[in-house]
Amino acid sequence: MKKKSLFFNFVTIIILLNFLISCSKEQSEVIDYNEEFKTSFGGSLVNAMTGEPSNLIAMIAGDSASSAIAGNIFNSLIKYDENLNYAPDLAESWKISNNQKTITFKLKKNLKWADGSPLTSEDVLFTWKLITNANTRTPYGSDYQLVKSASTPDALTFKITYASSYAPALDTWTALHILPKHILKDEDINNTFFSRNPTGSSYYKLDTWISGQQVTLKASKNSISGPPSIKKLISRIIPDTSSQFLELTADNIDLMNINPIQYQRVFPARKDLQQKIALYKELGNGYTYLGFNLKKEPFDDRRVRQAINYAIDKNEVINGVLLGLGEPISSPYKPGTRWNNPNLNPYPYEPKKALRLLADAGYIKNNDGLLMKNGKPLKFEIVTNQNKQREMTAVLIQRRLQEIGVEVSIRVIEWASFVNRFIKTGDFDVVVLGWGLSLDPDQYNIWHSSQQGPGQFNFLGYENKKVDKLLELGRKELNPLKREKIYHKFSKYLLEDSPIVYLYAGYGLSAVHKRVKGIKNPAPPAGIYHNNYDWFIPKSLRRNVILER
Amino acid sequence: MFSYLIKRILWMVPMLIGISLISFFIMHLAPGDVTSSEASFNPRASEESRQKLRELYNLDKPVIIQYGLWVKRIVQLDFGNSFASHQKPVLWERKDKSGNITKGLIQESLPITLMINLIGIFIIFSISIVLGSLSAISQNTWIDRSITLFVFVGFAIPGFWLALLLMYWTGVSNQWLPISGLHSPGFESLSSFGQFTDLLKHLILPVSISSLSGLAGISLYVRNGMLDILHQDFITTARSKGLEEIKVVFIHALKNAVLPLITIVGLSIPGLIGGSVIAESIFAIPGMGKLFYDSVLMRDFPVIMGILTIGSVLTLIGNLLADIGYAWADPRVRKGLVK
Numbered sequence: 001m002k003k004k005s006l007f008f009n010f011v012t013i014i015i016l017l018n019f020l021i022s023c024s025k026e027q028s029e030v031i032d033y034n035e036e037f038k039t040s041f042g043g044s045l046v047n048a049m050t051g052e053p054s055n056l057i058a059m060i061a062g063d064s065a066s067s068a069i070a071g072n073i074f075n076s077l078i079k080y081d082e083n084l085n086y087a088p089d090l091a092e093s094w095k096i097s098n099n100q101k102t103i104t105f106k107l108k109k110n111l112k113w114a115d116g117s118p119l120t121s122e123d124v125l126f127t128w129k130l131i132t133n134a135n136t137r138t139p140y141g142s143d144y145q146l147v148k149s150a151s152t153p154d155a156l157t158f159k160i161t162y163a164s165s166y167a168p169a170l171d172t173w174t175a176l177h178i179l180p181k182h183i184l185k186d187e188d189i190n191n192t193f194f195s196r197n198p199t200g201s202s203y204y205k206l207d208t209w210i211s212g213q214q215v216t217l218k219a220s221k222n223s224i225s226g227p228p229s230i231k232k233l234i235s236r237i238i239p240d241t242s243s244q245f246l247e248l249t250a251d252n253i254d255l256m257n258i259n260p261i262q263y264q265r266v267f268p269a270r271k272d273l274q275q276k277i278a279l280y281k282e283l284g285n286g287y288t289y290l291g292f293n294l295k296k297e298p299f300d301d302r303r304v305r306q307a308i309n310y311a312i313d314k315n316e317v318i319n320g321v322l323l324g325l326g327e328p329i330s331s332p333y334k335p336g337t338r339w340n341n342p343n344l345n346p347y348p349y350e351p352k353k354a355l356r357l358l359a360d361a362g363y364i365k366n367n368d369g370l371l372m373k374n375g376k377p378l379k380f381e382i383v384t385n386q387n388k389q390r391e392m393t394a395v396l397i398q399r400r401l402q403e404i405g406v407e408v409s410i411r412v413i414e415w416a417s418f419v420n421r422f423i424k425t426g427d428f429d430v431v432v433l434g435w436g437l438s439l440d441p442d443q444y445n446i447w448h449s450s451q452q453g454p455g456q457f458n459f460l461g462y463e464n465k466k467v468d469k470l471l472e473l474g475r476k477e478l479n480p481l482k483r484e485k486i487y488h489k490f491s492k493y494l495l496e497d498s499p500i501v502y503l504y505a506g507y508g509l510s511a512v513h514k515r516v517k518g519i520k521n522p523a524p525p526a527g528i529y530h531n532n533y534d535w536f537i538p539k540s541l542r543r544n545v546i547l548e549r
Numbered sequence: 550m551f552s553y554l555i556k557r558i559l560w561m562v563p564m565l566i567g568i569s570l571i572s573f574f575i576m577h578l579a580p581g582d583v584t585s586s587e588a589s590f591n592p593r594a595s596e597e598s599r600q601k602l603r604e605l606y607n608l609d610k611p612v613i614i615q616y617g618l619w620v621k622r623i624v625q626l627d628f629g630n631s632f633a634s635h636q637k638p639v640l641w642e643r644k645d646k647s648g649n650i651t652k653g654l655i656q657e658s659l660p661i662t663l664m665i666n667l668i669g670i671f672i673i674f675s676i677s678i679v680l681g682s683l684s685a686i687s688q689n690t691w692i693d694r695s696i697t698l699f700v701f702v703g704f705a706i707p708g709f710w711l712a713l714l715l716m717y718w719t720g721v722s723n724q725w726l727p728i729s730g731l732h733s734p735g736f737e738s739l740s741s742f743g744q745f746t747d748l749l750k751h752l753i754l755p756v757s758i759s760s761l762s763g764l765a766g767i768s769l770y771v772r773n774g775m776l777d778i779l780h781q782d783f784i785t786t787a788r789s790k791g792l793e794e795i796k797v798v799f800i801h802a803l804k805n806a807v808l809p810l811i812t813i814v815g816l817s818i819p820g821l822i823g824g825s826v827i828a829e830s831i832f833a834i835p836g837m838g839k840l841f842y843d844s845v846l847m848r849d850f851p852v853i854m855g856i857l858t859i860g861s862v863l864t865l866i867g868n869l870l871a872d873i874g875y876a877w878a879d880p881r882v883r884k885g886l887v888k
Binding site: 044060134135140175192193196211212213234239240247414445446457 | 580581585591602633729
């Protein structure tokens with residue numbers, strides 16, 4: 001018995017001592033991260049990802065982790081520059097014929113794959129054939145099947161002709177990573193070792209891939225645009241974001257995406273973190289909306305949709321869900337880009353106007369304060385998938401609508417069930433979902449009345465002849481100025497019809513260790529990552545551990 | 550005994566067929582397939598190409614035909630390839646014509662989970678036997694009560710919460726242990742002893758967290774078993790012939806008290822290949838729990854079926870082993886069997 005209590009005492013003392021030590025531990029030497037540093041080659045950047053890439057051939061992978069890593073290995077013909085204009089990548093120039101159907105890409109001279117073999121227009125043609133091949137397991141083939149013929153007049157020229165002019169064409173060619181013919185010509189693309197050990201043409205090549213744990217890229221000597229400044233990019237797979245955050249605070253990773261609470265609450269309260277970690281925000285590439293099933297009563301009545309739009313306080317949602325880190329939007333385009341119509345404004349929060357519109361539509365408040373029409377209350381269900389932000393958004397909306405007498409219930413469901421049980425069958429009232437703010441303004445697949453089949457993306461059932469016409473026009477018009485006008489008009493009709501309530505476009509938030517230099521702040525329209533090959537880690541700030549070997 | 554064994558093993562075949570049939574159909578009852586992942590909800594991905602994918606994966610065929618195709622493969626021990634991870638083999642590695650080896654998903658995750666769980670079970674059982682016996686011999690004293698309190702707090706405490714606190718304490722504020730993952734960066738360049746200690750350091754927290762919740766059940770088993778035995782006549786005899794109390798308890802009583810544990814060990818064999826999704830996510834360990842969870846979310850049918858099949862085979866084997874083990878350890882059961 002004596003021994004026992006001695007043991008317990010011992011443990012207690014150890015624990016107490018530890019607390020003392022950790023409290024009195026002196027600050028390790030303070031490094032000044034804000035000095036001026038010169039660019040130098042070397043070092044490694046460790047970042048955290050929540051998911052493992054499924055493979056590194058983007059046309060087959062489809063998950064964001066895969067495309068993030070593959071983007072450092074492969075090039076496309078053209079890319080977006082920091083202001084989201086088209087810029088040369090593998091192609092140094094491109095020409096659009098007068099009838100707007102033929103595009104001729106001229107490749108840069110002396111391009112090489114990472115293994116030293118020459119990169120020519122044959123590779124481009126091979127890649128196009130691959131993605132349009134019926135046996136290739138890619139969901140992205142349809143854009144490229146519009147190309148009627150493709151040819152390579154010489155080793156530096158790639159020429160494609162569309163059956164009719166296709167305005168999003170250039171955008172689609174920014175997304176297609178060009179693959180090496182000399183390696184893949186005899187391989188089955190659906191089942192090739194290349195997908196886990198690729199050879200590309202861009203700044204980095206694969207160094208090691210430890211399944212489920214980390215993917216390491218190292219600078220490629222044969223990079224078509226010269227070497228990057230950071231020697232190694234290490235992506236650690238850490239599914240839990242709280243664990244990522246602990247790793248960041250312990251200095252084990254340099255970069256992670258953070259959430260609004262960490263951005264607005266945790267960092268401002270932690271001087272020690274502010275000293276070594278810089279925060280960046282950039283408008284993300286997606287927006288969240290409340291979408292009505294337009295085939296169903298009462299949402300087939302525009303007044304009801306507009307009323308609900310007026311009854312929702314978007315600023316409240318942005319402040320409540322995103323702690324202010326979002327923007328209200330009024331068109332499906334990124335604010336500040338040319339496609340966004342600057343004359344449009346989101347529906348303001350005006351519950352009285354909402355009630356007036358509902359009264360016009362025949363809804364009168366009964367004694368219990370519920371809106372009724374022909375003895376039936378105005379009530380519906382919001383369905384959304386398991387996504388914390390969307391759930392919180394739905395709750396805020398529920399409360400605002402309850403205030404004007406609309407009864408709302410919420411159902412949250414796992415993604416695949418959500419799509420197959422509700423979206424595909426059209427068996428829903430209202431959804432809270434998100435769409436991408438795509439860089440090309442074409443929204444044909446989402447809003448054209450012909451796109452309502454099961455599995456297609458106009459699942460809300462939106463039909464507007466004027467909008468159909470504009471979408472068809474916009475797809476064919478390659479002149480940006482004329483296109484701009486078309487889509488400004490389209491956005492205006494869409495906002496008036498209110499088939500969806502635009503809720504917010506959230507900011508993408510990143511925390512990066514201050515040892516990483518060369519990041520543009522404030523972020524340019526293309527985001528902070530667009531120039532990650534220019535980022536560098538000054539020698540004195542590098543981790544002096546074995547991983548530098 | 551022998552014929553009994555043969556009978557038991559033969560019975561496993563219809564059981565397995567039944568289990569696989571039920572699993573297969575339940576899996577297909579859940580709406581959606583691999584083409585309805587969140588990433589493919591993208592206007593760039595057309596419905597035609599998704600339909601094409603469904604055809605390539607035979608997902609457009611009736612469920613019973615898909616089951617037939619699966620059985621045809623599985624009797625040749627071919628678990629197929631994953632839909633979602635670019636045709637990685639489900640079970641075991643595959644070599645392509647140029648000699649590149651693609652490892653199997655289960656092959657990669659199973660050793661990790663197995664290692665963690667084996668260490669975990671070893672720790673749980675050793676600590677539980679000590680704690681349980683201690684509680685029993687000092688029944689109703691403060692030792693007994695504080696042990697019971699400790700194991701129940703361990704059982705009730707949310708693992709993810711404690712894990713995060715411990716990660717912060719040992720990893721961030723003190724930097725004693727790594728926070729997550731299985732290897733430190735630069736692991737490959739360490740000596741083999743260095744690699745071993747590195748791995749060990751990474752395992753301390755996950756194993757402790759997963760063991761903590763298991764202590765309560767087992768230590769109470771031991772405690773109650775011990776209490777039963779301590780009140781039996783042969784113990785009184787042992788005491789009356791003047792044996793030291795320590796010998797009475799740890800030689801005569803303990804042996805009998807841990808008998809029921811054999812069943813529990815047997816029953817926990819299938820649990821050995823299952824990992825906790827939460828623990829694996831928090832500690833960034835690529836184990837079986839995460840693999841199964843992700844494949845369910847992705848509707849990656851070959852992987853789901855692969856894990857379920859291996860799980861059910863192990864469950865059946867575990868039950869069998871538990872029975873055999875019991876017969877081997879307890880003459881009473883053995884005699885009953887022979888009849």
